[in-house]
Amino acid sequence: MTETLSLIDLFAGCGGMTVGFAREGFRSDLAVEFDFAAAATYAQNFGEAHTFFGDIADLADEDIPEVDVVIGGPPCQGFSNLGSRDVNDPRNKLWKEYLRVVTHARPKVFVLENVQRFSKSPEFELLLAEADHGCIEEYELRWGVLLASDYGVAQRRPRTIVIGSRIGPIEPPAPTHARMAHGHVKPWKTVRERIDGLPEHPKTTDLPARTTEVFGAAVQGPFSMEELHFGRNPRPISLERYDHVPPGGGRFDLPDHLLPRCWREKTSGTTDVMGRMRWDAPSLTIRTEFFKPEKGQYLHPQWEADDPDRRVNRVITHREAALLQDFPSDYKWCGSKTEIAKQIGNAVPAGLAAAVAKQVKAAITSAGQETDEDGLAEAV
Incomplete structure (x- = not known):
C-alpha cells in the first residue's frame, strides 16, 4: 500500500x-x-x-x-x-x-x-x-x-x-x-464542460439564512454548491448593455448611447470588461469580483445573434465561478456573498x-x- x-x-x-x-x-x-x-x-x-x-x-x-x-x-x-x-x-x-x-x-x-x-x-x-x-x-x-x-x-x-x-x-x-x-x-x-446544464435563470438572489459555529464564533453557512446558484438584480440599463455583448465581446460592442462616460473617453485597453464568455473555450481569470461585469469577462456565455430569447443576460453565479475554479460539486462554503466570492x-x-x-x-x-x-x- x-x-x-x-x-x-x-x-x-x-x-x-x-x-x-x-x-x-x-x-x-x-x-x-x-x-x-x-x-x-x-x-x-x-x-x-x-x-x-x-x-x-x-x-x-x-x-x-x-x-x-x-x-x-x-x-x-x-x-x-x-x-x-x-x-x-x-x-x-x-x-x-x-x-x-x-x-x-x-x-x-x-x-x-x-x-x-x-x-x-x-x-x-x-x-x-x-x-x-x-x-x-x-x-x-x-x-x-x-x-x-x-x-x-x-x-x-x-x-x-x-x-x-x-x-x-x-x-x-x-x-x-x-x-x-x-x-x-x-x-x-x-x-461548456463545467457549467452547461445549470439553470439559466436562478430562482433567488440570496443565500439561505443559516449559520454555524466554527472556531467558537458564528459564521454564515455552510452552503452547498447548489445554494451558491443565485442571481442579482441589475438595473434596466445594465440589462440593455448585456444584451449587446456577443460571446467573446465586451465594452466595445456597446452602442455610444449605452457607454458610460469613463468608457467613452477611454478608447483602448480594458478589453475584457463587460465581456461575455465563450461556451467552447476556457474562461479568462476568475477574480474576486466576478459578479461585477464591469470587472472582466463574466457574462454568461449563452447568447444567440438571431434569437434574443436565447440570450442569458446575467453574470455567472457563485456556483458557476466555483466550478470554473475547479472546485468539486459537493464543496461547502461559509461566509457572506462577498466573502465567498473573494474565496473563490x-x-x-x-x-x-x-x-x-x-x-x-x-x-x-x-x-x-x-x-x-x-x-x-x-x-x-
Missing part, C-alpha cells in the same frame, strides 16, 4: 490547493488562514481540528509538525497587476513566514504559488538568495509560470509555481492540455494544484524507492 503523504497548507484560503493535493492522495496535517470566513470554509471541508485560524506570525514553532510537503501562496496583492506593485507592501513580506514554517516542518518538498509577475519581483530575488546561502539552502528551486488551462482547468489563469526540493530537482509539470490536441496532449477544457477568486484552481501534486508525489515516491534499494544493497 502506498504511504499517504502529509502536508501543511499556508495561506490556505478556502482550500483550493488542498483540494488538488487531496486528489493525489495527500493528507493535510495543518492549515493556516487569517481570514475567518475562508478558514471556516476550509474547516468545513477538511476538518477544524488541524485548521489554524489566525496570523501565521502567531503560529508557534513548536506547533509546526514535520511533514512531507509544505504548500501555499502568500498574499500577492502587492505584486499583482491590479495592485499597488509596492515592494514595501507588508503582504509581500509574508513569504518569510512561509520560509519559517518550511525550516521547522523539514519537508522533502515545498511548493510556493503566487501571481504571474512574482518571478520578476525583488522579493523573488531574495527568495533565490535564501536558497543559495540562507535558510533553505539545502533545497533546489525550479519554477515556471503555469497556465491553468494547460492542466485541465477550464480557465486561462497564469500562476507562478516555485518547487523547492531536497530530494533532487523537481521541474514544474509538463502541460497535459493545449488549445489544439496533439499526441497525448488533450484539448483545453471549456466553459483568490483560490488556486484545484486542477492546477493537482498537476503539481502529481509531479511532487512521483518525485517523493521515486526518491523513497531509491533509498529502499540502497538500503537493500547495503544489507546484502
